[in-house]
Amino acid sequence: MSATAPGDSGRSGVIGLPASLLVGGAIIAMWVLLALFADLVAPYSPIAQDVPSALQPPSLDHLLGTDNYGRDILSRIIFGARIDLQIGLFGVLFPFLIGNIIGLVAGYFGGLIDTVLMRILEVTIAFPFFVLVIAIISILGPGLISLYIALALVGWVSYARLTRSQVLILKNSDFVGAARVLGYGNGRIMLRHLLPNVISTSVVFAMTDMVLVILLGASLSYLGLGAQPPAAEWGVMIAEGQQFLSTAWWVCLFPGLAIVLLALGLSMAADGLAHVLGTKE
Amino acid sequence: MTGEPILSVRDLTVQFDSGDGWRSVVEDVSFTLNKGEVLGIVGESGSGKTVTSRALIRLLPDRVSRIAGGCVDFEGRDVIAMSESALEDIRGGKIGMIFQNPTTHLDPVMRIGQQIAAGLMLHLGLRSRAARARTIELLDEVGFRDPERQVDAFPHELSGGMRQRAMIAGALSCNPSILIADEPTTALDVTVQAQIIELLRTLGRQRGLSIIFISHDLGLVADFCQRMVVMERGRIVEAGAVDDVIARPQHPYTIRLLHSQPGLTAPGSYFDLDGETKSRNETRPAPQGDATYLAIDRLAVAFSRKRSLGEILTRKPVRDLAAVDGVSLNLTRGEALGLVGESGSGKSTLARSVVGLVTPKSGEIQLDGKSLGKPGERQRGPWHRQIQMIFQDPVSSLNPKMTVGETLAEPLSVHRLCPPADVKDRVLGLMTEVGLEHDLLNRKPHQLSGGQCQRVGIARALSVEPEFLIADEPTSALDVTIQAQIINLLMRLRESRGLTMLFISHDLTVVRHLCQRIAVMQHGRLVETGSAEEIFDNPRQDYTRKLLAAIPRVARAR
Structure with missing residues (x-):
């Protein structure tokens, strides 16, 4: 992880923040605003079919063209941001919470608790990530809720390992020793003294992880396991468009570009955040 | 030539x-x-x-x-x-x-x-x-x-x-x-x-x-x-x-x-630093009474070595590393005892087992006649109000995410030592006592100098009003002029608060300056104990003599 790498912070940007954070943040903000105000921004309804004007190339009426049901692709991408951002948020939030709690507890207490938790973790890691996620979703039935549950069950391991390894180092540091000598309880030491000092790495990782989760969400939707048609989701859109790839390239291309743009924004923001958090203290 | x-x-x-x-x-x-x-x-x-x-x-x-x-x-x-x-x-x-x-x-x-x-x-x-x-x-x-x-x-x-x-x-x-x-x-x-x-x-x-x-x-x-x-x-x-x-x-x-050189200022007197304190001679408070305050009895601490797979399979017995090997030591109330030794001598481990950061293998520690018990139980005891510790690395002994004010307010509110409304005044009072400017209140450790961090560490230790202060090499990471300031501060606090102190250092001259009694450790064992004068003028053990001979000339001048 570059999260704690000191040194050149690329402090070129405005107000002392790295340029990558500003650009990445702007891209994310754009998508968030589009998702929030989709009703106002989108020129058409995302699900209104207009079969006579199906598969039209980009034009002034339909800036990014239409799909095989004549739905406006631009509108579908804008509404799709709602679902994809939601996948990114919840797909990361639950693993983040679970993983950090487990990592903190395992690292701080050590001993039997640590052994048990780490064995569970290793068993989880032993399965290929995608296979396990797909297996869990298949059991629970396709849909976004299943996707979140599957990610929560599988995705926590990275956060747990990350946090645990840092807690292992920090719990022997003098300020934790001082806290124990002052008679603070374990809960206070973990939450007030350890967590704030280990969380930044996890946060930066969560940003990069969000990219992967959104891609995963799109892939699963593409496979029919995530968001269900006719919902406007970028993965679903690509899946629907692939049969027209040779005749109507715009149906696949633009949702694909939307994923790339959001992923780019997230990675840049993560990179910038790593510099800020890593060098600040 | x-x-x-x-x-x-x-x-x-x-x-x-x-x-x-x-x-x-x-x-x-x-x-x-x-x-x-x-x-x-x-x-x-x-x-x-x-x-x-x-x-x-x-x-x-x-x-x-x-x-x-x-x-x-x-x-x-x-x-x-x-x-x-x-x-x-x-x-x-x-x-x-x-x-x-x-x-x-x-x-x-x-x-x-x-x-x-x-x-x-x-x-x-x-x-x-x-x-x-x-x-x-x-x-x-x-x-x-x-x-x-x-x-x-x-x-x-x-x-x-x-x-x-x-x-x-x-x-x-x-x-x-x-x-x-x-x-x-x-x-x-x-x-x-x-x-x-x-x-x-x-x-x-x-x-x-x-x-x-x-x-x-x-x-x-x-x-x-x-x-x-x-x-x-x-x-x-x-x-x-x-x-x-x-x-x-x-x-x-x-x-x-x-x-600022400890060897050049008479033991027990304040360092003369830009008139920070008037230089008084021989201000060492005499020990108050002879009653034993802290009694360490045959304390032993061992660190178990991780066994390799081969050793586990062959069931080869692994010898633990004895960090402290049967040390008995007494402190009377109000005295300052200096614990000297080189790296690996077990002096820090001894201190850490007194405050419960390290679990002893055997032996007993009594504070004011009461046993401190097993370390696991000690967390809940009231002993942390009596014993406090200051650490070697002043920067890493403070939580990097907390401001000076938060660090000092925390023990007060956790142990409900004063009504919430008074916390701020108490914090400022502590800062004054250790010589910290009040405008440092909202600074974080990385915005402070090493000496300032150590003062915060001392103030934090004092916040719970302890009777007994353990200082583990508190000045060895600091420049010599800062060291002199910190030692001045510790001496002043000892006078004003009547603290009993265990001062750990590798530097005999610093220990002599601050302490009436000196204990020398080597390889986890206590080599020699005696008054500062005895140790310096009439050392009985070879190892003590070797330590004394290693002191550079200027410092030995007096």
Whole structure:
């Protein structure tokens, strides 16, 4: 992880923040605003079919063209941001919470608790990530809720390992020793003294992880396991468009570009955040 | 032999890129090194002494630093203007250099013989066999007992002192005329330090070396060097023969530096620092009564070694590492006991087991007649109101994410020591007591100096109003003038609060200054205990004598 790498912070940007954070943040903000105000921004309804004007190339009426049901692709991408951002948020939030709690507890207490938790973790890691996620979703039935549950069950391991390894180092540091000598309880030491000092790495990782989760969400939707048609989701859109790839390239291309743009924004923001958090203290 | 200059530095200015423009770290530094002499450069951290020494052979980081002016005249040529290839001949060839931390300057995966031989092959063009033979001679010269075998040792197989000897052998391998030694003994124990200094002295005499010796330790420089320059904030503030400077310091900074030396101020009296405190003599409070306050009885602490798979399978018994091995020690109320020992002697482990950070294997600790019990149970006991601790590294002993105010308010609110409305006043009161400006309240540790951090650590320990304070090397990470301030503070607090104190240090002079009684530890055992006067004037054990002999001359003057 570059999260704690000191040194050149690329402090070129405005107000002392790295340029990558500003650009990445702007891209994310754009998508968030589009998702929030989709009703106002989108020129058409995302699900209104207009079969006579199906598969039209980009034009002034339909800036990014239409799909095989004549739905406006631009509108579908804008509404799709709602679902994809939601996948990114919840797909990361639950693993983040679970993983950090487990990592903190395992690292701080050590001993039997640590052994048990780490064995569970290793068993989880032993399965290929995608296979396990797909297996869990298949059991629970396709849909976004299943996707979140599957990610929560599988995705926590990275956060747990990350946090645990840092807690292992920090719990022997003098300020934790001082806290124990002052008679603070374990809960206070973990939450007030350890967590704030280990969380930044996890946060930066969560940003990069969000990219992967959104891609995963799109892939699963593409496979029919995530968001269900006719919902406007970028993965679903690509899946629907692939049969027209040779005749109507715009149906696949633009949702694909939307994923790339959001992923780019997230990675840049993560990179910038790593510099800020890593060098600040 | 001495007299004619071999290296002269004129108006040397070195600048570093501070982010918004170049800032001078070394400014207009001029001095000469004469043939065969030992020149000391003394200064505290940030004084520019190391940068100066590295600039002499242009061993500074590219891009972020530059030599903005001046010249370094060596054998009639200007090192600053020299081409990179000509410089290679000088670095490691005609000018050797040794560094503070031998561990980081030796390649861990290369045998030390190879590392030394590499220089011989590069600079002198020796073949590998000849280089190896020469390496063995060099190792013999720097005091390796079995050079034939040790030439093939890896750095981790050697002790810190032996590693530094290997570094010296490497630096001397190409028969340099100048040796630059940058804090070569700072990372070493005092007795090892004495050996290395003795070695440098002998080698200097035998080889007619000119040595530039950089140190923060005025006592060491006075002991070892003939002439010295004193640096402060990138400038030379004073220069001259060592005896002159010590006897008649001119610059206020030099005077402050001298006044901060524990060995030069009478034990128990305040250091005279810019009138910070009026210098009172013999203010040591007498122990209040003879009742035993802390009783440590046959305490033993062992660290279990992780067993390898092979050892688990063969069920080979693993010997635990005994850190503290049956130590019994008593403290009476109000006294200050100094615990002295070198690294690995178990002094910190002993302290940590008293405050419950380490679980003893056996033995008992009683505080005021009550057993502290097993460490697991101690967390809930009220003992933390009685015993507090201050730590060696002042910066890492504070939570980096918490401000000074939060750090100091936390114990007050956790233990409900005062009504929430009064917390802020109490915090400010504590800050005043330890000499912290109130406007530091919202600073975080990285915005404070080391000395300020240590004051916060002390204030935090005092916040719960303890009776007993354990100080684990509280000044060894600090500059000597800051050390003097902290010791002044601890002495004042002992008077005002009547604290009982266990003061741990590797530095006998510091301990003598603060404590009435001294206990000496070695290899986890208590070697000797006695009053400070007894230990200093009439040591009974060889090890104590060795520690005393390792104290540099200036510090021993009184």
